[in-house]
Amino acid sequence: MTSFVDIASLDDIPRQGARVVRTSAGCIAVFRTMDDRVFALEDRCPHKGGPLSEGIVHGDRVTCPLHNWAFDMNSGQAQGADKGHVRTYPIRVENGRVLISAELIARRAA
Numbered sequence: 839m840t841s842f843v844d845i846a847s848l849d850d851i852p853r854q855g856a857r858v859v860r861t862s863a864g865c866i867a868v869f870r871t872m873d874d875r876v877f878a879l880e881d882r883c884p885h886k887g888g889p890l891s892e893g894i895v896h897g898d899r900v901t902c903p904l905h906n907w908a909f910d911m912n913s914g915q916a917q918g919a920d921k922g923h924v925r926t927y928p929i930r931v932e933n934g935r936v937l938i939s940a941e942l943i944a945r946r947a948a
Contacts (some may be wrong), residue, residue: 840928842937848874851936856891856900861942867891868936869900869911877911878927883887885922940944 851857851870858881859866860931865909865928867881867890881891901908904946909924914921928939 841940842928842930843892843940843943844935845938845943848876848931848934848936851876854895856858856893856895858889858891859942860939861938863925863927863942865891866938866942867900868929868938869895871898874931876929876931878929878938879909879911879914880925880927882924883909883922884916884924885920890924906918 845859853870853872856867856869859868864880865881867879870879879890881889883890884904885907886904888902892903895902898911899908900911907920910917914924914926930937
């Protein structure tokens with residue numbers, strides 16, 4: 839069973855925007871959709887390393903700000919003719935608070 843850690847209020851993340859959380863797994867982009875769903879993805883496009891947290895959120899997709907690769911935030915898969923994948927992480931909202939997998943926060947690099 840995955841345990842979760844409170845990282846922010848839902849209101850701390852703009853609709854159709856993102857915030858970056860630094861974790862033991864690296865930087866994680868936490869996105870909020872227009873209808874208040876949240877997603878957590880690796881904050882690095884596999885194409886050219888662009889920061890996905892600075893991308894454009896549309897529906898449940900995010901488009902890289904560097905070269906317009908679009909990713910499904912549910913699966914992390916690149917869309918259309920683009921080939922690639924970014925890692926997704928467990929995240930949820932409870933009582934207006936955003937919770938992310940405790941494993942990402944608990945483990946620290948030596």
